Amino acid sequence: MSMFSIFGVSGSAISAQSQRLNVVASNLANADAVAGPDGQGYKGRQVVFETVPMGSDASAGVKVSSVRENNEPLRKVHNPSHPSADSEGYVTHSNVNPVEEMVNMISASRSYQNNVEVMNTAKTLLLKTLQMGQ
Amino acid sequence: MFANLTSGLDFHSKALVLRAERQRAIASNIANADTPGYVARDLDFKSAMANATTSSLAPGSNTSPASGVTHKNHIPLPDGTQGGIGSLSKLGYAAQTQPSMDGNSVDLDRERANFVDNSVRYEATLRFINGQSKTILSAIQGQ
Numbered sequence: 001m002s003m004f005s006i007f008g009v010s011g012s013a014i015s016a017q018s019q020r021l022n023v024v025a026s027n028l029a030n031a032d033a034v035a036g037p038d039g040q041g042y043k044g045r046q047v048v049f050e051t052v053p054m055g056s057d058a059s060a061g062v063k064v065s066s067v068r069e070n071n072e073p074l075r076k077v078h079n080p081s082h083p084s085a086d087s088e089g090y091v092t093h094s095n096v097n098p099v100e101e102m103v104n105m106i107s108a109s110r111s112y113q114n115n116v117e118v119m120n121t122a123k124t125l126l127l128k129t130l131q132m133g134q
Numbered sequence: 135m136f137a138n139l140t141s142g143l144d145f146h147s148k149a150l151v152l153r154a155e156r157q158r159a160i161a162s163n164i165a166n167a168d169t170p171g172y173v174a175r176d177l178d179f180k181s182a183m184a185n186a187t188t189s190s191l192a193p194g195s196n197t198s199p200a201s202g203v204t205h206k207n208h209i210p211l212p213d214g215t216q217g218g219i220g221s222l223s224k225l226g227y228a229a230q231t232q233p234s235m236d237g238n239s240v241d242l243d244r245e246r247a248n249f250v251d252n253s254v255r256y257e258a259t260l261r262f263i264n265g266q267s268k269t270i271l272s273a274i275q276g277q
Contacts, residue, residue, distance in 0.1 A: 003157060006157065009158070009165045010165055012165065013164070013166070020168075049169040051166055058159055058175075059161070059162045060166055060175075061162070061165060062166050062168075111168055114167070118161050118164050121249065124253075125256055132260060132263060133263075134264075
C-alpha cells in the first residue's frame with residue numbers, strides 16, 4: 001500500500017514545479033513591460049517551496065507556501081522620446097532579469113521531468129505487483 | 135511442513151515491503167529537491183531487513199513473555215516501533231555530499247541512482263516471489 005503515496009508526493013512536486021514555471025512565464029512575459037502612469041513597474045516574482053508531510057511522516061510532499069515579489073530596484077532607462085518617460089526623461093522598466101528566469105525555467109522543467117519519471121516507475125512497479133503469482 | 139514451504143515467501147514479502155518503503159523515501163527526496171531546508175532521508179535496507187527478520191522469529195520459540203504479555207501463549211500486540219515492518223524509526227539521514235546555501239541536502243544524482251537501483255531490486259524480489267509461488271503451486275498439484 002505504501003507505494004501509492006508516491007503518486008501523492010510526486011504529484012505535489014509536479015504541481016509545485018508547474019506553478020514555478022507559471023511564475024517564470026509571467027516574469028518573462030513582463031520582462032520588457034514599462035511602468036504605467038502610477039510609476040509602479042512590474043516586479044519579478046519568485047515561488048517559495050515548503051515541505052508538507054503526507055500521511056505518515058516518512059513521505060514528504062512539497063507545496064508553494066508563498067509567492068514573493070523581488071524587491072530589487074526597477075530598471076530605469078533614459079529615453080526622453082518614450083511616451084511613458086517621466087519629467088527627467090527616464091522610463092521605468094520591470095526588474096526582471098531574463099537570464100535568471102531562463103535558468104529558473106530549465107531548473108523547474110528538469111525537476112518536473114524527474115518527478116514524472118518517478119511516478120512512471122512507481123506505476124510500473126505497482127502494475128507488476130498486481131500481476132504477482134500469475 | 136507448510137511453514138517450511140512458505141518461509142522463503144515470507145522473507146521475500148518482508149523485503150518487498152521494505153523496498154516499497156525505501157522507494158517512497160527516495161520519491162520524497164526527489165520531490166523536495168528544490169525545497170530550502172529539506173534534509174534528505176534514506177532507509178538503511180540492510181539493518182531494516184535484519185530488524186524485520188529477527189523481530190518476528192517464530193513466536194512459539196519465545197519462552198520469555200514480551201512486554202505487556204502475561205502468558206507465553208498470548209499473541210503480542212504490535213507496538214509502534216516493531217509493528218510495521220517499515221516504520222519511520224528506521225529512516226536515517228542521508229550524508230550530505232555538496233552542502234548548499236539553502237540547507238537542502240538532496241543530491242539529485244545520487245537520489246536518481248538510488249531510485250533506479252531500488253526499483254530494479256524491487257522487481258527482482260517480485261520475481262523471486264513469483265518463482266517461488268509457482269514452485270509451491272506445482273508441488274501442490276503434484277502433476
